[in-house]
Amino acid sequence: MKTTIVIPARLGSTRLPNKILADINGKPMLWHVWQKASQIAEVAHVFVACDNQQVFEMVESWGGKVILTDPSCVSGTHRVATIMNQIPGELIIILQADEPLFDPEIIREMIRTANKADADIYTPIYTIEDPAKVMNPNVVKVVTSSNGRALYFSRSTIPYVRDCPVNDWPSACKFQGHIGIYGYPRKTLENYKHVPNSYLENAECLEQLRFLEAGYSIQTFLVKHQFAGVDTAADLLVVQKQFKAQETEKLHYVT
Secondary structure (H helix, E strand, O other): OOEEEEEEEOOOOOOOOOHHHOEEOOEEHHHHHHHHHHOOOOOOEEEEEEOOHHHHHHHHHOOOEEEEOOOOOOOHHHHHHOOHHHOOOOEEEEOOOOOOOOOHHHHHHHHHHHHHOOOOEEEEEEEOOOHHHHHOOOOOEEEEOOOOEEEEEEOOOOOOOOOOOHHHHHHHOOOEEEOOOEEEEHHHHHOHHHOOOOHHHHHHOOOHHHHHHOOOOEEEEEOOOOOOOOOOHHHHHHHHHHHHHHHHHHHHHHO
16 A cells, blocks of 8 residues: 655644744754654655745755645644645645654554455554543543444543542543544545534544544554654653754764
């Protein structure tokens, strides 16, 4: 299955303006995501879908493939759906521009899952063990069927564990977090324009709920590796420190 990665790159951000240009080890955040994606052998093409001429020219200067999109797109999926006539591939993976620490193995596992499971969408999940994350609305939770099909995604705590202290919830019940990387068979994205706007999507601000509410199947797969995305200035500091630590380890190894 020929696979293409598309990185939606929106310059505007409510909580952290221009975050995709934030400096990490001397390079913009977007560069780290693009560069890592470009090294995955199983992926045929990597595109950046941006909404800004400055970003367009920057990606071109790296030698990257970039498409300028309508700034009014409401989500990354919407942005990619509008340019499907310019995107090759049978499986289109949407990778967020604010996740420079993503593990390439997740992309490989997504491709393997798409080759063996018939679904409309593929996405990774992980086990939540920290009670604080269970209660955190910035950590998206997901409940699944016995075969890994997503039943619902929410910022709320799902499932709710009755008659149990909150701190004991992770040991009393299985909690799963969602990683916002999506694999779409081509036909799913081409049908996006026919999928009605979703009140659940609007309420939770979770783009995958548009498809789920419309009856599309979402196949999840469990991964062990968790990584920090960048939504706030505090998140950016955490990621910058991790990159510095990785660079220090490399220098120690070389010497």
